[in-house]
Amino acid sequence: MTEIPMASTGRSGVLNAGILRRDAIRERLGATSLTFPGLILIALVLLVPVLWLFWLSAFDAAGELSWANYERMGRSIYIRTLTTTFRIAFIVTLCCALMGYPVAYLMSQSGRRVSLVILLCVLLPFWTSVLVRTYAWLVLLQRTGLINTWLQNWGIIDEPLALVHNELGTIIGMIHVMLPFMILPLYASMKAVDSSLMLAASNCGATPTQAFWQVYFPQTITGVSSGAGLIFVLCLGFFVTPVLLGGGRTYMWAMQIADNISLYGNWGAASALGVVLVIATAIVLLAVQFVLRRAGGTK
Incomplete structure (x- = not known):
């Protein structure tokens, strides 16, 4: 060889x-x-407008390079508006998670026909404009609306409840708009859960409650995080529903940006507000990504 x-x-x-x-x-x-x-x-489409915002925010009303647009962020009106925006976004996100999880769980555990019917009900609002849905809530929640009229006719209340033109009406309308964005990611994550794991937990002596919280829920945390991050980010820039249902009493960050442009014509101040909103959105997305990585067991 x-x-x-x-x-x-x-x-x-x-x-x-x-x-x-x-x-x-x-x-x-x-x-x-x-x-x-x-x-x-x-x-x-994305980077050029964002860079343009940063550029405009660096100049004052006289066209000189200045930090004046960011220095005004310390005023009480801006702090109050930003606090209101984050508070409403957090409440809406929490309510959507609490309401969306049972619906998504029912969809994932039901038969094909029932789950399709529920899915159709979830997707049905997307066929209607947000503006139309917001006006529908205005009809329902106003002092002479259907809800107050029914409650008074049934003798439950003596005077109409303040359900609109305040923060409560804004939250109700935003929950209705945002709820599908929580249900759909949750449904996708729940359908990926192996049902045999729950049976194995029961065979090992776990109660249904223990099996749910220790086996099922941790596997759906990715859907919760995805939906929560998406809803929170959308709520930070929401405009139509707070304007109509808030009645000018619920003042959010997007409304502040619109007023700086339409009333005062101050593009620099509006751009600075937009930059702050972009940074806040980036922080939220990074936090959601961190949670998803921890939930997935990656580093």
């Missing part, structure tokens, strides 16, 4: 490895080049 020199074998192995590595890099570059049109589109 002819023996193959070890040196030549090692040299050929190194050459083959180099060729494979070069082919892999070439394939990766080819696949990445296909994304260039999408990256350019994202840069034009």
Whole structure:
């Protein structure tokens, strides 16, 4: 038998490895080049407006480079508006999680026909404009609306309740708009849970409550985090519902931005508010990503 020199074998192995590595890099570059049109589109649609906001916020009303637009953030009106925005966003997110989890659980545990009917009811509001839905809540919640009229006719209340043109009406309307954004991620995560794990927990002596909290719920935390992050971010920039149902008494950050432009024509101040909102949104998204990584067991 002819023996193959070890040196030549090692040299050929190194050459083959180099060729494979070069082919892999070439394939990766080819696949990445296909994304260039999408990256350019994202840069034009997303990055350019954000950079333009940063640029405008750095100039005062006289057109001079200044931090005046950010210094005014310390005023009580801005602090109160920002606090109101985050408080309402947190309340709406919490209520959507508490209301959406049972609905998503029912959808995941029901048969195909029942789950499709529930899913249709969840998606039905998307077929109607947010403005129309908000006006519908205005009709329901106002002092002479259907809810107050029914309560008075049944003798439950003597005077109409203040259900609209305040923070309560704003929260009710926003919950109605945001609830599907919690149910859909939860339903997707619940359908991915292996039902045999609950049976295994029961066989090991766990009660239904223990099996739910220790086995089922931790596997759906990704859906809760995704829905909560999405709703919280959307609530930070919500405008239509607070304007109509808040009646000017519930003043949120987006309304502050609109007033700086429409009433005062101060694009620099409005841009500074937008920059603060973008930074707050980025922080929330990073927090959600951190929670998802911890829930997934990755670092």
